[in-house]
Amino acid sequence: MGTGLIPVALFLDNVLLKSILLGASIVLNVIAVVKNFKEKKNNEL
16 A cells, blocks of 8 residues: 555655655555564464
8 A cells, every 4th residue: 555655755756745645655555564464463362
C-alpha cells in the first residue's frame, strides 16, 4: 500500500511534499509489516 506513494513522490518538484509522501510510504510499510508479524504470531499459537 505504501509503495504506491513512492512514484508519485519522485515526480513532484516540491521537496516538502516529496519528503511527506516518502515518510508516509515508510510508515505504511512498517504498519503492514507489524500487522503481518502479529497475524503470523497469532496463527502459531
